[in-house]
Amino acid sequence: MAQYPQVLDRTFSALADGHRRTILDRLGEGPVSISELAVPLAMSLPGVLKHVRALEAAQLVVTDKQGRTRWCRLGARPLDDAAAWIDERRTLWGRRLDRFDASLEDASR
Amino acid sequence: MAQYPQVLDRTFSALADGHRRTILDRLGEGPVSISELAVPLAMSLPGVLKHVRALEAAQLVVTDKQGRTRWCRLGARPLDDAAAWIDERRTLWGRRLDRFDASLEDASR
Numbered sequence: 001m002a003q004y005p006q007v008l009d010r011t012f013s014a015l016a017d018g019h020r021r022t023i024l025d026r027l028g029e030g031p032v033s034i035s036e037l038a039v040p041l042a043m044s045l046p047g048v049l050k051h052v053r054a055l056e057a058a059q060l061v062v063t064d065k066q067g068r069t070r071w072c073r074l075g076a077r078p079l080d081d082a083a084a085w086i087d088e089r090r091t092l093w094g095r096r097l098d099r100f101d102a103s104l105e106d107a108s109r
Numbered sequence: 110m111a112q113y114p115q116v117l118d119r120t121f122s123a124l125a126d127g128h129r130r131t132i133l134d135r136l137g138e139g140p141v142s143i144s145e146l147a148v149p150l151a152m153s154l155p156g157v158l159k160h161v162r163a164l165e166a167a168q169l170v171v172t173d174k175q176g177r178t179r180w181c182r183l184g185a186r187p188l189d190d191a192a193a194w195i196d197e198r199r200t201l202w203g204r205r206l207d208r209f210d211a212s213l214e215d216a217s218r
Contacts, residue, residue, distance in 0.1 A: 012124040013122070016118050016125060082195055087192070089134070090189075
């Protein structure tokens with residue numbers, strides 16, 4: 001998985017914008033067209049498409065053009081890589097803090 | 110928590126760079142100075158400081174100047190907000206897929 005760091009760069013970068021997180025939340029309810037996404041975001045179609053492209057680059061979203069309509073849906077495994085990276089650190093750092101607490105307890109006996 | 114979306118923007122933005130993720134991994138082992146961080150990153154001190162500032166803005170890292178040395182350590186609750194946002198979506202989307210699978214099963218009976 002040589003591309004893993006680049007995938008993480010793209011995933012975290014895609015998530016670093018409130019509009020893009022709102023798009024993901026909407027897609028969590030089911031597939032929608034770019035035009036339908038534009039309404040609640042109060043944004044132009046090219047503006048929405050730019051955000052969708054960033055989400056697509058991170059494999060968080062998949063799009064599919066049918067006639068003149070581009071449909072968007074969540075990717076097959078959205079957020080799995082980001083969740084794995086974060087969970088691994090939280091576990092490691094939690095263990096380190098536990099060891100630190102234990103050594104403080106030993107020292108105070 | 111009115112600042113929550115901005116905190117998420119800063120957190121995900123801070124995580125969207127391999128150098129910054131490497132810095133977090135190093136700090137997971139314990140506090141280090143900016144100079145010590147610079148060695149494995151093969152980066153200038155101002156370069157490291159710039160990344161550390163981005164991590165600091167996201168409250169992932171805390172720094173403390175003692176004499177001429179700036180020490181860096183992990184923030185008190187690093188990654189908690191990012192993990193909460195991601196876990197909430199994965200749970201919601203997982204439930205939606207479960208309902209979808211169940212409706213497919215019903216339809217095939």
